[in-house]
Amino acid sequence: MSGPVLRLRAVERTYQAGDVTFHALAGVDLDVRAGELVAVMGPSGSGKSTLLAIAGGLDTPTSGSIEVEGVDLGGLDETAVAHLRRDRIGYVFQDYNLVTDLTAAENVALPLELAGGGGRAARRAAVVALDEVGLADAADRFPDQLSGGQQQRVAIARALVGERRLVLADEPTGALDSQTSMAVLTVLRARIDAGASGVLVTHEARYAGWADRTIFLRDGRLVDATSERDDPQHLLSQPS
Numbered sequence: 001m002s003g004p005v006l007r008l009r010a011v012e013r014t015y016q017a018g019d020v021t022f023h024a025l026a027g028v029d030l031d032v033r034a035g036e037l038v039a040v041m042g043p044s045g046s047g048k049s050t051l052l053a054i055a056g057g058l059d060t061p062t063s064g065s066i067e068v069e070g071v072d073l074g075g076l077d078e079t080a081v082a083h084l085r086r087d088r089i090g091y092v093f094q095d096y097n098l099v100t101d102l103t104a105a106e107n108v109a110l111p112l113e114l115a116g117g118g119g120r121a122a123r124r125a126a127v128v129a130l131d132e133v134g135l136a137d138a139a140d141r142f143p144d145q146l147s148g149g150q151q152q153r154v155a156i157a158r159a160l161v162g163e164r165r166l167v168l169a170d171e172p173t174g175a176l177d178s179q180t181s182m183a184v185l186t187v188l189r190a191r192i193d194a195g196a197s198g199v200l201v202t203h204e205a206r207y208a209g210w211a212d213r214t215i216f217l218r219d220g221r222l223v224d225a226t227s228e229r230d231d232p233q234h235l236l237s238q239p240s
Ligand SMILES: Nc1ncnc2c1ncn2[C@@H]1O[C@H](COP(=O)(O)OP(=O)(O)OP(=O)(O)O)[C@@H](O)[C@H]1O
Pocket: 015, 022, 023, 024, 042, 043, 044, 045, 046, 047, 048, 049, 050, 051
């Protein structure tokens, strides 16, 4: 397809506290193309996780539109959004979110099995996905037998197994040391270079450097963006 994999237009998310309306997101536009990784940076409370949750159909905007591979989420009922999320979108959480009593392969196969794929085909696809993240040997291990970095690589394999081409990662390196973070980002970058699209929320400029461009949120607004492969460090020192 030629259009962006993810398209946000005029996205607003407000919370009501008595008479006061709080704008967690105040009109955000964003396009992410196939093969592109966009980093999202900004101070605590600036709306990064809200943006990701809305992009992933986990939260609903107060107004504005979200399209994933040309499908407008606003035109779908709850079940259809859940299906689109399961089939098209991979979400990577800071704390991995693996099912503890399933093996690595079973964790990765889970979204395919939930989508009605046969157990064997799902298992095969899972092993291929684990191989791509360098963990084929760990297929039969349980999460508590894997290091943090290995668990996060399993989570990335699970996020991108099957037909899903959009990965939304909310501080996936937050719980990892810097060497392990590099290994996880290398895997994520390779999947993007192979044609996936990604959004990476991070607090750290050195990790944002793995993205093609960085957008910077402040008080729910996009305040600046780097061009391709710019060093995002200057955005952090930008005065309010
Ligand atoms: N359910 C909610 N009710 C009220 N306010 C909320 C709710 N969820 C988020 N917010 C507010 O929206 C704003 C944006 O939150 P969000 O979690 O998106 O920020 P963030 O940039 O991801 O922060 P951090 O870097 O600390 O994770 C915050 O001020 C937060 O308090």
